[in-house]
Amino acid sequence: MTTRTLVSIVDDDESVRESLPDLVRRLGFAAKAFPSAEAFLASDLVDQTSCLLLDIAMPGMSGPDLQRDLANRQQLMPIIFITASGDPAIRSRLLAKGAAECLFKPLSAKVVLDALNAALGMR
Amino acid sequence: MTKNSGPESETGQTLGEPLQIATPFAGHERHAADPDQRVVLRTSQLRDAQVEKDDAERGHTRGLLETEQGSRIIIDNIPGLVALLSPLGEVEVLNHRMLEYFGKTLAEMKRWDESDIIHPADRPHVIEVFAQAIGSGTPLEYEARLKRFDGVHRWFQVRGFPARASAGRVARWCFLLTDIDDLKRAEALLAREKRLLEMVASGCALPTVLEALCSLVEETAANCHCGVYLIDQKNQVFQTSAAPTLPATFNNPIVGRPASPETGPCGMAARLKTQVITADVDTDPLWQASAFRPLALTHGLRSCWSTPIFSQAGEVLGTLAIYQRQAATPTQPQQGLIAQVTHLASIAIERTQAETALRRSEAFLAQAQRLTLTGSLWWNVSTGEITWSDESYRVMGYPKTATPTVALILERVHPEDLSLVQGTIAQSAREGTNIDFEHRLLMPDGSIKWVHVVVQNVTVEMGPAEFVGAVTDITERKRAEAELRRAYDHLTEAQRLSQTGSFTSDLERDEHFWSDEFYRICEFEPGSPISIQRLGEIVHPEDAALYQGAIGRAMAGTDPDFYFRIVTSTGVVKHLRGFAHRIADRAVFVGAVQDVTASKMAQEALNKAGAELAHVSRVTTLSTLTASIAHEINQPLSGMITNAGTCLLALDDIPPDVDGAREIARRMIRDGNRASDVIARLRALFSKKEFTLEPLDLNEATREVIALSANDLQRHRAILQSELADDLPIVAGDRIQLQQVILNLLRNAADAMVDVHDRPRELLIRTGHDEGDRLRFTIRDVGVGLPLQRSSSVFDAFFTTKSGGMGIGLFVSRSIIERHQGRLWAESNDTGPGATFSFSIPRYVQDRPDSSAATTAGGDAHVAIDPKGS
Numbered sequence: 006m007t008t009r010t011l012v013s014i015v016d017d018d019e020s021v022r023e024s025l026p027d028l029v030r031r032l033g034f035a036a037k038a039f040p041s042a043e044a045f046l047a048s049d050l051v052d053q054t055s056c057l058l059l060d061i062a063m064p065g066m067s068g069p070d071l072q073r074d075l076a077n078r079q080q081l082m083p084i085i086f087i088t089a090s091g092d093p094a095i096r097s098r099l100l101a102k103g104a105a106e107c108l109f110k111p112l113s114a115k116v117v118l119d120a121l122n123a124a125l126g127m128r
Numbered sequence: 129m130t131k132n133s134g135p136e137s138e139t140g141q142t143l144g145e146p147l148q149i150a151t152p153f154a155g156h157e158r159h160a161a162d163p164d165q166r167v168v169l170r171t172s173q174l175r176d177a178q179v180e181k182d183d184a185e186r187g188h189t190r191g192l193l194e195t196e197q198g199s200r201i202i203i204d205n206i207p208g209l210v211a212l213l214s215p216l217g218e219v220e221v222l223n224h225r226m227l228e229y230f231g232k233t234l235a236e237m238k239r240w241d242e243s244d245i246i247h248p249a250d251r252p253h254v255i256e257v258f259a260q261a262i263g264s265g266t267p268l269e270y271e272a273r274l275k276r277f278d279g280v281h282r283w284f285q286v287r288g289f290p291a292r293a294s295a296g297r298v299a300r301w302c303f304l305l306t307d308i309d310d311l312k313r314a315e316a317l318l319a320r321e322k323r324l325l326e327m328v329a330s331g332c333a334l335p336t337v338l339e340a341l342c343s344l345v346e347e348t349a350a351n352c353h354c355g356v357y358l359i360d361q362k363n364q365v366f367q368t369s370a371a372p373t374l375p376a377t378f379n380n381p382i383v384g385r386p387a388s389p390e391t392g393p394c395g396m397a398a399r400l401k402t403q404v405i406t407a408d409v410d411t412d413p414l415w416q417a418s419a420f421r422p423l424a425l426t427h428g429l430r431s432c433w434s435t436p437i438f439s440q441a442g443e444v445l446g447t448l449a450i451y452q453r454q455a456a457t458p459t460q461p462q463q464g465l466i467a468q469v470t471h472l473a474s475i476a477i478e479r480t481q482a483e484t485a486l487r488r489s490e491a492f493l494a495q496a497q498r499l500t501l502t503g504s505l506w507w508n509v510s511t512g513e514i515t516w517s518d519e520s521y522r523v524m525g526y527p528k529t530a531t532p533t534v535a536l537i538l539e540r541v542h543p544e545d546l547s548l549v550q551g552t553i554a555q556s557a558r559e560g561t562n563i564d565f566e567h568r569l570l571m572p573d574g575s576i577k578w579v580h581v582v583v584q585n586v587t588v589e590m591g592p593a594e595f596v597g598a599v600t601d602i603t604e605r606k607r608a609e610a611e612l613r614r615a616y617d618h619l620t621e622a623q624r625l626s627q628t629g630s631f632t633s634d635l636e637r638d639e640h641f642w643s644d645e646f647y648r649i650c651e652f653e654p655g656s657p658i659s660i661q662r663l664g665e666i667v668h669p670e671d672a673a674l675y676q677g678a679i680g681r682a683m684a685g686t687d688p689d690f691y692f693r694i695v696t697s698t699g700v701v702k703h704l705r706g707f708a709h710r711i712a713d714r715a716v717f718v719g720a721v722q723d724v725t726a727s728k729m730a731q732e733a734l735n736k737a738g739a740e741l742a743h744v745s746r747v748t749t750l751s752t753l754t755a756s757i758a759h760e761i762n763q764p765l766s767g768m769i770t771n772a773g774t775c776l777l778a779l780d781d782i783p784p785d786v787d788g789a790r791e792i793a794r795r796m797i798r799d800g801n802r803a804s805d806v807i808a809r810l811r812a813l814f815s816k817k818e819f820t821l822e823p824l825d826l827n828e829a830t831r832e833v834i835a836l837s838a839n840d841l842q843r844h845r846a847i848l849q850s851e852l853a854d855d856l857p858i859v860a861g862d863r864i865q866l867q868q869v870i871l872n873l874l875r876n877a878a879d880a881m882v883d884v885h886d887r888p889r890e891l892l893i894r895t896g897h898d899e900g901d902r903l904r905f906t907i908r909d910v911g912v913g914l915p916l917q918r919s920s921s922v923f924d925a926f927f928t929t930k931s932g933g934m935g936i937g938l939f940v941s942r943s944i945i946e947r948h949q950g951r952l953w954a955e956s957n958d959t960g961p962g963a964t965f966s967f968s969i970p971r972y973v974q975d976r977p978d979s980s981a982a983t984t985a986g987g988d989a990h991v992a993i994d995p996k997g998s
Contacts, residue, residue, distance in 0.1 A: 017842070019763075020764050020766065020768075020770075020799055021763070021766075021767065021770075023795055023798075024767045024770040024774060025770060027774050027792065028770055028771075028773060028777070031774060031777045032777075062842065064841075064842040065845075089763065110762060110766035110769075111762075111765060111766030111767075111768070111769035111770060112766060112769065112770045112773075113770070113773045114770075114774060115773070117770075
């Protein structure tokens, strides 16, 4: 069987960690959720991650902090930011900084699929 | 006729012609009431005797002239001493009595002028007078002392007159000798008694009088010593002695000894109220063992005759004692003398004592008048004569030399009172009415006195109109009254201003005295009768128990503090607070009550404002959490949407993943509940609630707040650590308001660290025990810390360092904590930067009184808390 593409989900929001992985799996990916950036970095799945669904605001290391860190490590997986804030300026800023996409909660299945395809399709 | 002067009769008074006293001195007169009467009686007795004697004499003389023999018989039978002499004065015939009396023969008697018959002191005068009479043929009369057969000299009056023959030639000389010794003695005694009584009447000192009395006895009775000993009536002891011829060594021992037999004859006489005759101290068995015997004997005294001196009422004033150097018992005449003298002594003593008592009472009266500023007065209306006591002069301001008159009095009367005084005096003079009034005097120096004048009509029937009265200087009293009235007015005014009424209540008798203000507060008619029930009728129905409780506590013996509302007759609700204090062993109380409605209203308004402010603060705080709150709600909502999408995918599977969809649906329910929990919590926090105290778990409340703020803290990058004590007791508090405080402190702590970049933004929350049954909540940050100057200013209203802040957060927090009987404070951290905010509140105790409870009318249902003391 083919190894599914791994999508890692980093969000301190419990609801997200409960709902998103299931959705992502049904969309045909493998999914793993982490409560914090630190937890993700400490795991051994960084190299295997093909795409990152990343929360922006987190206690400790934030989403953008992780982005920078991964860049420093030459880990260039596409990053899709997710945020509860509705500010469009954030999206443009993040895209300018190299984010693959920035999605606003609530997340619908279609939006997530499109973003994942776009991010992975770019590879 | 010449008359020798008798012994010491310097007064020169005559009792009529010198006479022979027919009977021995009888002494009946001693029982007369006063000395003058005695004198009169005696004189009349003597006069009667004289009349008899005159007649006898005339008869005798005629007989003498008739015959020699006959005359001889007559002469011998004359009950008197008769002598017939030749014209040349030679003794020819003497009657028997004469010879018997002198105890001499006729031959011896012929040579009378050479013998010792005549007292040597009198002889020269007698011889001279005799020679002159014989030579001139004129009758003679002289007094001289003649020696009786037994050697005793007695005074005689000698009268000689010539019997003439028809040619005028002296045929014979007839001599009549009359024993006037008793008379002389009586004269002497009388004179001395009179002098003594004069001494008493003129107020001579008693010791002097008594010593004169003793001298009188000694000179009258001869060869004796006399002493008078006075007895202190109260203690029945001898107090003084007067015994001029006895030495102090004999007199002093008796002073202070009791008036009883153990002291000696005088003591016995006093006790037994009878004369005690000790003829011979040496041998009298009565005194063998007594100290009196040696005392008397060493002073050479052998006999002692003690006679009690009686007062008019029959009490023994003292004793009179006569001592002699030989054993003797008193003769009849001596007893007579004793009786006479003791009576004199009685008069003297009583009179002197009365004088002393009178003078003492006069002195007391004068002193009393001086002390009370009261003078007495006497007014004879018809003559206008007025008499004032010394103090009256002083009060009226006149010298003692002034003569008091109505005009003089009116001169002193204050012009404004003049018509009143004049009218009163005039009416009294006219109708005899008593006077009792007060008026002012205007003194010469311009000062004003108040006097109280009382005058009573004491006119006796058909006597002149007389009034007796008193005038008292009451200026001081008037001044004190005025001050008291002023003080009372001040008090009433103060009570009115402070809306405080005072009362005195006797709960047992249900008798009450209320100040005016109390009546006013209750809207009762001032002065109307008050009872426990009457006040109870206007007590607010809801507070009836409070009123009864206060009464009950008072009756049971405690001093009650009380609070209750009343509803006056005009429908006004007033809050009364007061206290009472027991002042007797019965249920009598003094107390004060204050209308605190205004302050209660103000307090309630304040509470309401406080609640409003707290609400505003809460809302403000919460509104700053909007982003957090939105985030908090959004999370579960977005979860739901994602899950819903996932659910559709599951159902679109071929075949449909129904189990999967079911699981996703459950996840969605969980998300929905999370969202609604947040809403519910927020609703509670946004609600406006009155202050409610209930038992609550501080740790749980803290955790809820932490949960609410979690997102916010994350965004602030604050790392929260909590150390919540395990065994924390339950606290008494208002959940919402305490959570408001914790939230406020948490947000402040996070905000304080906004500009901290060089260190982790650590927050520490701690709960734990505090001393005195209290709990403590602490939150510590590493932020900018407190202002250096006056760090407590952070709690001031409108203090804020945030540009968008209202600055009421800490102000409201502090008032909330204080409402909880707690304390909120801030300290700079001593190890490192930042500040620590803490509050401590008491733990929950059943039935805890809380005087800061908001007792609002019509408020939400809440736990009612009684004012302290119930």
